[in-house]
Every structure is written in C-alpha cells, then in structure tokens.
Amino acid sequence: MPHEITSHDEIIDAIRRVESIAELIAQEDGHFKHELDLDVIVFGRNYGAGKKVGPYARLFLYAPGEIIIEQDSWSANTFYILIDGRLEVSIEDETGTHTVGEILPGQSFGEMAVLSGARRVATVRVGSESPAHVLALARPALRLLRKLPKFGQALDKTYREYGLSLTL
Numbered sequence: 001m002p003h004e005i006t007s008h009d010e011i012i013d014a015i016r017r018v019e020s021i022a023e024l025i026a027q028e029d030g031h032f033k034h035e036l037d038l039d040v041i042v043f044g045r046n047y048g049a050g051k052k053v054g055p056y057a058r059l060f061l062y063a064p065g066e067i068i069i070e071q072d073s074w075s076a077n078t079f080y081i082l083i084d085g086r087l088e089v090s091i092e093d094e095t096g097t098h099t100v101g102e103i104l105p106g107q108s109f110g111e112m113a114v115l116s117g118a119r120r121v122a123t124v125r126v127g128s129e130s131p132a133h134v135l136a137l138a139r140p141a142l143r144l145l146r147k148l149p150k151f152g153q154a155l156d157k158t159y160r161e162y163g164l165s166l167t168l
Helices: 008-016 035-043 111-116 139-145 149-167
Strands: 003-005 057-062 067-069 078-084 087-093 096-103 123-126 132-138
Touching: 008 035, 008 057, 008 132, 035 139, 078 111, 078 139, 111 139, 111 149, 132 139, 139 149
Parallel strands: none
Antiparallel strands: 003 057, 057 132, 067 123, 078 132, 087 096, 087 123
C-alpha cells in the first residue's frame, strides 16, 4: 500500500521538479501566473453550499516492487508523473510476463487510458532497488494542465504516437 504524502509544500516541490508541469508554479510580479489552476489542483476550492472542486493532485511514496497500475484494469480516472525512482513497465500475454520498458523521473504515464477511457495496457511497478515518489493526477487536472505549453505539447505528442501505433 503506498504512503500518501499530504504536505502541500511537498506536492508543490514535486511539481517544481517536473519540467512539463513546473510552469504551474511560475511567478510573475510576485504572483502565480496560474494561481487558480494551482489552487484547484493542489488545495481544492470550496464554493460554498457543500460544493468543493479538487484537489486533483496527490503525492505517494511507493515501496520497491509495488504495483501502481495493473494491466487490464479499468481504473482510468488517474494518470501519473514519476517524481523520483525508476518504474518498470511489463505486459503479460500467453507466453508470460515481459518487461517492455521503464519510466524515468519527469515522465508521465497512464494518460492514454484517461483520454480514451480504455483499460490499462500494461502493468507499471516500482523497480526493485529503491522506492519511488509518484504524483497522481485526477482526470480533471488534465484539462487544466493542457494549458501549460510544455505539458500540452508532450501530451499531444504522446496521443499522436498512441493513435499511430493503433493504426499501423
């Protein structure tokens, strides 16, 4: 079971460490340029009468070998960004389990299932050597983060590559 880190300062520090989303905490003239989006993503906003939006970001510490995403699961409301550590990606087929790649710090994963509503196509687990900090982002954060040029470009590139892989 992963350990959730609830400190807002640590969540903001994790965001700062990822190039594609660091713009979320950029400041201009002493103010956050994306203050409302940052507020909703990290803290959540209370609009009164019991209506609350967010928070959409949660920071977890996973132990070595722990599974983050399970192949064939339909839990597609969250995507992730690796903050530190190393993750292994594997698929299981009729011949067994095969490691097909790795995820390095700063890389996002799981967003295609969120965008397409499809099941997860691979298992993602923490490498056996050390723990990993992972930022989990709920589906609504995707819409807010797409406004950030670096994140939007990376997401568009990933989405196009995914679509191309399905058609070839």
